[in-house]
Amino acid sequence: MTIFDKSVEGKIAFSLPEEKSYGFDPESTLSEKYIKKSSTDLPECSELDIVRHYSNLAKINYSVDHGFYPLGSCTMKYNPKINENVASLSGFANLHPLMEEDDIQGALELMFDLQNYLSKITGMDEITLQPAAGAHGELTGMLIVKKYFQSKNEKRKKVLIPDSAHGTNPASAIMAGFDVVELKSDENGILPFETVKNALDKDVAAIMMTNPNTLGLFEKDIVKIARIAHENGTLLYYDGANLNAIMGKIRPGDMGFDIIHLNLHKTFSTPHGMGGPGSGPVGVKKELREFLPVPIVNRNDEKFYFDYDLKNSIGKMRSYYGNFGVLIRAYAYILSMGNDGLKKASELAVLNANYIKCNLREIIPPAFEGVCKHEYVGYPGNLPKEYNVKTLNIAKRMLDYGIHPPTIYFPLIVHEALMIEPTETESKETLDNFIEITKKIVQEAKTDPQIVIDSPHNTYVRKLDEAKASRKPKVRWNKSS
């Protein structure tokens, strides 16, 4: 039931003072078309109705604060509460983006430092904090690629992307005006040097890669690929979705990447997925600095300032300076973890994924052999064929046991894929519980498959009609319905 359905005509939660005109008469000030004539149909509820409505919604919500959330490729790590404390300090929380530089030196210093920390973590020379999320960062990166070749008077149309990539990669490349060429991963789940070599020609502007890739495997040919790409004048783009596997171990800049994006809401513990806006900073090597969106934060002898002096800038990617509240949280996280802490986080993320892999491999065999990085991609063996229990059913059954299922049916190249990313913040007890639940479900699938197929049984709503929701989406409430 929505808040609109609870509306009763005449109910109010707050009494406004008597209406005064303040000398403003809409009829004479605004032109006809801006004056609303019909009712806005806002819900009419008492304060208590409203409080109960949202408290009850919060009760049926599920988040990483409620329980295990092993959504692959999303890095749903715990967001430490100290991040929230720092972001709510009034010196940050009460800023306005139009304030004078002189009055926001603290905020600018934070942004300047964050740019530098992210540069150091990734091995890049310059960072923009502007993009609002990962895919927005990708688009920023691809527009930089485009402008770079324009500035050299070179026309290059193609972007190479492996078949294991996130779907946003080809979408971003196409949005920036490139043609996408898909490259096949090999039988070990990685992109071989030879495949890249054969696909390269003078029309290839960039190669977009994720490392470790979406199968959780390290692209071991990366240095050779970077070399041959650069010999061809091609730029190498790094999708930072999986940075959580490698912090303090190896840096994209050292692997040979020219442009990267990060997801602060994945790797740097800021709220994620409807929990708040994202942030997708983009990093570049110094040769590409002049193409970054303006402004970046810089400093001179006297103060920190917004630097608009980038001669080939692609322009602005977002109003003002990015999602500042998110930047504060990432900054707090980096400082509270320190160098050693970030490295340890990546080590534990990888250890946790391999712990799950080793314990589940008999029933959820790995799609590809070898030690995985921060996530484990497997499939449910012969369950789909012999018992008609698909990955989707297993995922829904997990809801009955009170945990969030992992990512399913991605990457696309793995049939009936389950993609499990526990992250470093989960304890051995939580991982063991997940392993036990998974084993139990697989057992159920063999002895009583229907209970798994018909799941979920214990959730607030039963199985949703995803097909109908996609075919005939209803995204707006209206009174007649």
Place this chain on the structure above:
Amino acid sequence: MAKYTKTHEWVTVEGELAIVGITKYAVSQLGEVVFVELPEEGQEVEKGESICNVESTKSASEVFAPVSGIVRSVNEELEDSPELVSEDPENKGWLFKIEMNRQEEVEDLLEEKAYNEITGD
């Protein structure tokens, strides 16, 4: 008799026209179809070329032209009722008809038995 491709399209021939859709097996793998992006009528296609997309709750998949020729008609019913592809893939859920340039290309397509061996049915 329908013929098949390794990429899970079926083809039946009516005179000059090849009627094309995706197979029951393809549908069983895709999950519920929620949207079909059809090719343009009059579009020239080469055998093996990707010419339209089928989106399901799981993923988006390309459909490849099983023969070369010109697209003469598309199944417009799918615009409002993409579920026909899930419900009746090898009949009401047909996708498009191609006027063939080289009718002999049909000979290269798979017989039902050979196709079933690929899918393991």
